[in-house]
Structures are given as C-alpha cells and as structure tokens.
Amino acid sequence: MNAHGVMERKSHRAKVIAVANQKGGVGKTTTTVTLAAALTRLGKQVLVMDLDPHACASVHLRYYPDELQYSVNDIFSETPGDSETLWDTIRQHHPVQEFDVVSANIRLAELEVDLRNRKGKGAILQQSLEHVRGEYDFILLDCPPHVGILLVNALVASDLLVVPIQTDFLALHGLKLLFDTIKVLNKVLPVPICYRVLPTLYDKRARACARVMELLALKMKDSMFKTVIGMDTRFRDASAQGRVIYEISPDSRGAREYEELAKEILAL
Template sequence: MNAKVLAIANQKGGVGKTTTTVTLGAALARRNKKVLVIDLDPHACASVHMRFFPDLVKRSTYDLFTAPKKVWPVLWEQLIVRNEGQEFDTVPASIRLSELEVDLKEKQGKGNLLKSALEEVRDKYDYILLDCPPQLGMLQVNAIVACDLLIIPIQTDFLALHGLKLLFDTLRTLNKVLPKPVTYRALATMYDKRAGACRRVLDLLGRKMGDLMFSSVIGLDTRFKDASALGKSVYEIDASCRGARGYELLAKEVEALW
C-alpha cells in the first residue's frame, strides 16, 4: 500500500468540510479500504464527531508538528486511535494547534512537516484524509503541500463562492513554489434541488469548473446531524439515506482517479 492523501479544505466554514472528511472516510472503508482520518482543525470537529474529546486526548496532531523527527515512528503508534465499531483510524486534534503559527515561527521547512511525517505511515493505508481548518495558515498549507488531491466542498450558495476565490488565490501562490501544481476537485454540498438559487449555483459551478468538479452532488440530509450527535458516521445509523448514497458515489469517483 501507498496511501493517497486527500486534503479536504475550503476557506469558508460551514460548507460540509468535516462531514465530507468523516463520511467519505467511512464510505471508502466500507469499500474495504484502509483509511486514516487526521484532524488538523483546532476546533477538533472531526475528532468530536468520532468521540475523541480534546480534554481527554493524550496525544494529538499538535505533537506531530512539534516532536523531533526521530520520535515520529513511536509517536504515530500513540497518535492513531479507533473507538469500538468505527470504520477507520483517527488522529485527533487539539486546541493547541492554534498555537503552531507562533511555536514554529522560526522553524525552517515548516510547510513540509506533515508531508514528511506521513511518509512513516503511508504504507499502512489506502487513503489518508486531512480535515483542514477553514482559515489559511500553516496547517492548511501543510495539508495542501502533502496531498495528492485537494477536495474542495462548496455549499451550493452564492456566498460560498467567495470562499472558493480565497482558496484559489492560495493555490496560485503555492503553485509558484511547489514542484508540481496542486491537483484538486470541487464537490457540491448541501444541495437543495427545490431551491432555485441552489440550482443556479450548481449550474454555474459546472460551467466554470467542468472536469475539475466531481459528478457526485451531496444533498441536504438531516441524518448527518443525527449521526454527528451520536458520534457515528451516517452509515452506522442509516446507510440508505440520501447523504450516505451521495458519499458512496463520491468514494467510487475518488477510487477511479488512480
């Protein structure tokens, strides 16, 4: 195995980023893939969703960025956790991630830390999913540099298009210094086919992005909130709901890319 690294990012919050990370991870695992989800957001939403609460977590992604490289092999063993009944492994986050900008201010090569650290575990997984914070900073840059594919969830709402512009500005900046351009695909989320505005945004995205957009469209589904409240993936509570089926189609599209 040599894991494909998927970063899920958008510089606007509330677009389905964590839902996409957790549910796509579960959908891939249900297709017999070995999956690791790494929470890079100081708010730790993906961690809490999977019942890893920051106050109780002994090791977090903060340690991965601050520990010496020589301890990475042992550290990974401490970082990777899984609760009973869950479909994939998780590395939980900590509020201390918000301190990294200051803690690593003078560190050389800080934008490549995650990419280097992932080399220790890539041979153990088929997919590694990175749940990114919504704001541009060291963590989001690390995720984009480390990934094989950047997945950009876009809420089908006109306001969400502004966050997309910010992310593309970031990509243009990074592409000037990276050895090869970042590969990305957009994913339409929170789609309500009854709303004319949603239909217009989806049509606009399709015309603007063409092949750089997944065919899968994730519809509004209250079962996502139900699953989050129970600390489970949507497949554990209702594998046949609209949202679950949407992410099953996305998992097939992701697999077909390689």
C-alpha cells in the same frame, strides 16, 4: 495490532486527500468523516486526521481532546527522529468504523506562532506522513476553516484536494482566497495541486441552488465531481450522536451520495 489497537499493515502507498475550504460550515468535516467510512466500507484502509483546532472531526468520532494525551499537535512539536514511536502514540483505531484516527487539540491554534522561525515548516506533515503512507490506501485530512500554516501543510502533503462548496451564492464569493493560496504553492511545488470541487448542501427545491450549480459547472469544468451532496438532516442527527451516517441510516440519500463519491475517487 499495536497497544492502541492500530492495525499494522505494510504494502500500500496512501493517496493523501485534503478536505479544505476556508469558508466555515460547508461540509468539510462531514465529508472527511463520511467519505472515510464510505471508503472503509469499500474495503480500503483509511486514516482520518483532524487538522482543525476546534477538533470537530475528533468529537464527531467521539474522541474528546480533554481526555487525550496525544494529538496531531505532536507531529508539529516533535524532535526529528521520533516519528516511528510518535505515530504509535497518536493513532487510535476506531472501534466501530474500522479506520484509524488522529485527533486534534485546541493547541493547534498556536502553531502559527510556535513555528514562526522553523525552517521548512510547510512540509512538516508531508515528511511525517512518509512513516505511515505504506499502511493505508487513503489518508484524509480535515482542514480548518481558515488559511494558515495547517492548511499549507495539508496542501503540500496532499495528492488530491477536495473542496466542498455549499451550493449557495455567497459560497462562490469566498473561493478566491483558497485558489490564491493554491497558486502561490504551485509556484514552489514539484507538481501542481490537483483539486476537485464537491457541491454540498444542495437543495433540489431551491432555484438558487440550481443556478449556483450551473455557475460552478461553467467555472470549474472538469475539476468538479459528478457527485452532488444534497441536504440530508440525517447528517446532523449522526454528528449529534457521535456516529457516522452509515451507523444510523445506511440507506439514506446522504449515505448513498458519499458512497458514490468514494467510488468516483477510486476511479480517479
């Protein structure tokens, strides 16, 4: 363990998973945090990184930006060569969940301007992650609800993009922007971005939800997870308490569905 209680392990090659959709409130943060816990429960070494200036994943896990000296911001503002020590300062080992966390900070919102003239600004995260990929099985990136330099860094760094989509008609509407970004990046990336859509907030009693599922299946074909995340009020209860659903209701439907998702990801 280092000074922050972060486990030191070398022998893995982490799969980097970005959880993104520029639409707000579709379950990105819930997916990142719960999937991280589910993978950890399956014995995997996991790092959670909060890339949203609003720091919802950090706060959900009870890391409060005002109380932290270091954050994911430091990756983008560091001088080259500092990376090894940098990772030791920005990572925290979660006391309950047994995964590591890199918190966010509102200053991330200024990156667009700060990095304006920086060469290779879309690959900063990818390069920095090379220092820690050997220590984890999975690195999960919680992305902000907009298209910009943070999303580009997450997509460039990722091996898999998980797109939570609320099973709601309006949710399908906003997807074009995300897929346009993927198309642009695919022109310059050595390997096209691999993505899977995750239906979320599914209400089995609502006929509209079932119709959206049919449309999604038609549109996304094999790029859709088999797992569907239903509505479960326990997620709200968990985040309000700064806990993960497995801590308050491990047998709830929501808990089991994210466990299914974790198993599906392990089998990819």
